[in-house]
Amino acid sequence: MRLEPISAPTPARRIVPPVLALVATLVVTSVLVMIAGRAPGDVLRQIVIGAVGSKFALLETLNRTTPLIFTGLAVAVAFRAKLWNIGAEAQLYAGAVITVILGTGAMSAPSFVMLPVLAVAAFIAGALILLGPVILKTRLGVDEVVTTLLFNFIFLLFVSFLLEGPLKDPMGMGWPKSARMLPEGRLPRIFDGVRLHWGFGVALIAALVIWVMDAKSTLGFEMRAVGQNRDAARFAGIPVTSVMIKTAVISGGLAALAGFSEVSGLKGSLTLDLSPGFGYTGIVVAMLALLHPLGVVVAAFFVAAIFVGADSMSRAIGVPSYIADIMLASALLFMVLAILLTKFRVRRD
Amino acid sequence: MDILDILFSAAFWAATVRIASPLIFATLGELLCERAGVLNLGIEGIMVAGAFAGWIAVWAGxxxxxxxxVAFLVGAMLGGVHSVLSVPFGLSQHVVGIGMTLLATSLTFYMYRVILPEVSSPPKITAFQPLDIPVLSDIPFFGAALFSQTALTYLAFLLAAVMAYVLYRTPLGLAVRAAGERPEAVATQGLSVTAIRMGAVIVGSGLMAIGGAFLTLSAFDSFFFEMVNGRGWICIALVVFGAWRPGKAVLGALLFAAFDAFQIRLQQTPMGAFLPYQFFLMMPYILSILALIVMSRRADVPAALMVPFNKGER
Structure with missing residues (x-):
């Protein structure tokens, strides 16, 4: 077989493959649910109810959406420039570590000073974490996929060391967790009495800013040009290395804001289970959003809903909640294939 | 115990060979994929799946x-999915690979919970036992270090020799290497680049899964979620370190394993009390990154790695 570009895709061509991808994901999920001896309809219904079926469920989903918007944006920005940042997990923890160091007593300031300082410090920490692999790539040609992946393991061990050593809460009954954040360092709730913090608001603002930057600024254009064809971009006079480094700063910084928002907004302290793989899930979010900054918001909500819904379904019906990860991984693979089929026709030789 | 005591103990070298074995299987699998032109980032998930599949099959009787x-077949099936998406459809090998790792890992954890719903600790199996090779295992020091391993370890080294022979001494190996260097030349010969690349990914993924199964069937006797713990990513670094050659890849795996065995023993020395254990556990990952940096200047990378091939397109 071979692939033939379609010059003018019909509306059906553009809609049918993505719909089929969703159907295929549901079929895979259903088969696995049946292997577990349960009825697919019940499971899917419980997932939807658990995700958005009540005010409590919806707030839970929105809280889970927040870090995924940040990591999803981080991945989308990087992947657009073909910078394969798989290290959002480490960058997230870097942001969380800085937030905890500054927010538990290293500085004292009123809230309106403290919060911006924490956010900027977290952003810088995440940016620095990604800068290493990117400089190795631009200077020496070391593949950033492997270095960013391996660095996740290194940094998590480092956080584990911090939580058992310098950052350990003396009042923590021996548990590896940090001290509580000062009240000035906590992100307030958006509405009184509603369990949703301003991290969500910051995430939406970040998505808007990235969207404007992407669509309107020179840097956004240069990043896309570098992503489409690095050699052509260099030939056209775009400073490729400098664009890659700026991309890395933005991407690493965004991922670190997820850590800031989780510590300052939701948890109030740092533990080693702060992120159940938000950095990796950000890849799925970004791909499902087709790397579009506003799409990331929608995709992050969708992904968060599946996770929160599957947790609740698992408690109610007993199908392992790993079904959520399977749904997302298969949705990712089916979707990249579907997007290809909206642009290419398969011809037999 | 000081550093010299560690280096002169047969147990240290035996541990080195043991730790290297799963890395050798998986590194050779990745090497085969990359030699044919496909970067397989599914490796981490495929190793998890292989570790589970081999173990659960033995547990079932x-x-x-x-x-x-069974591990090989499960790996090959996952490799089949990867190869369909990455070869004929030519989708981004980064995205497909990461997606495959997520899929294989979550499928494994799901099946574990479905098959063993209520267990607090996973059941044990009777793993491969050390197999003393007659005469050789009686050699002082070297016998205990090298020739008292499990059958699966011997298979790993045998596989490296077979892989080197096939890649460099057979027409099939030439075709695989050419598919990764100059696919159009392969197509000109009337061979199918698609078939060669898919075959390499399927077989390579099977080998990665055996690498995972080594952990549950030989190194330990049970399955844990965090078992593979980045070994797949380390193997990708080892392929680069080994300059895409089986022999050098085995040497790299041994060097790496020696370092790992060394750091485990170093933790029990006075230095271990001085440095927190997390820094010892970091060393394998740091070493892998250093290996990538050291080898980065060399241009051995297959020319068509990650370049999709669409026949008739120029």
Whole structure:
């Protein structure tokens, strides 16, 4: 077989493959649910109810959406420039570590000073974490996929060391967790009495800013040009290395804001289970959003809903909640294939 | 115990060979994929799946070699999915690979919970036992270090020799290497680049899964979620370190394993009390990154790695 570009895709061509991808994901999920001896309809219904079926469920989903918007944006920005940042997990923890160091007593300031300082410090920490692999790539040609992946393991061990050593809460009954954040360092709730913090608001603002930057600024254009064809971009006079480094700063910084928002907004302290793989899930979010900054918001909500819904379904019906990860991984693979089929026709030789 | 005591103990070298074995299987699998032009980032998930599949098959009653075969088949099936997406459809090998790792890992954890819903600790199996090679295992020091390993370890080294022979001494190996260097030349010969690349990914993924199964069937006797713990990513670094050659890849795996065995023993020395254990555990990952940096200047990378091939397109 071979692939033939379609010059003018019909509306059906553009809609049918993505719909089929969703159907295929549901079929895979259903088969696995049946292997577990349960009825697919019940499971899917419980997932939807658990995700958005009540005010409590919806707030839970929105809280889970927040870090995924940040990591999803981080991945989308990087992947657009073909910078394969798989290290959002480490960058997230870097942001969380800085937030905890500054927010538990290293500085004292009123809230309106403290919060911006924490956010900027977290952003810088995440940016620095990604800068290493990117400089190795631009200077020496070391593949950033492997270095960013391996660095996740290194940094998590480092956080584990911090939580058992310098950052350990003396009042923590021996548990590896940090001290509580000062009240000035906590992100307030958006509405009184509603369990949703301003991290969500910051995430939406970040998505808007990235969207404007992407669509309107020179840097956004240069990043896309570098992503489409690095050699052509260099030939056209775009400073490729400098664009890659700026991309890395933005991407690493965004991922670190997820850590800031989780510590300052939701948890109030740092533990080693702060992120159940938000950095990796950000890849799925970004791909499902087709790397579009506003799409990331929608995709992050969708992904968060599946996770929160599957947790609740698992408690109610007993199908392992790993079904959520399977749904997302298969949705990712089916979707990249579907997007290809909206642009290419398969011809037999 | 000081550093010299560690280096002169047969147990240290035996541990080195043991730790290297799963890395050798998986590194050779990745090497085969990359030599044909496909970067397989599914490796981490495929190793997890292989570790589970081999173990659960033996737990269900299959003999140990049956478990190895099941692991290979599961790996090959996952490789089949990867190869369809990355070869004929030419989708981004980064995205497909990461997606495959997520899929294989979550499928494994799901099946574990479905098959063993209520267990607090996973059941144990009777793993491969050390097999003393007659005469050789009686050699002082070297016998205990090298020739008292499990059958699966001997297979790993045998596989490296077979892989080197096939890649460099057979027409099939030439075709695989050419598919990764100059696919158009392969197509000109009337061979199918698609078939060669898919075959390499399927077989390579099977080998990665055996690498995972080594952990559950030989190194330990049970399955844990965090078992593979980045070994797949380390193997990708080892392929680069080994300059895409089986022999050098084995040497790299041994060097790496020696370092790992060394750091484990170093933790029990006075230095271990001085440095927190997390820094010892970091060393394998740091070493992998250093290896990538050191080798980065060399241009051995297959020319068509990650370049999709669409026949008739120029």
């Amino acid at each position: 299959l003999p140990l070699w049956g478990g190895v075969a």
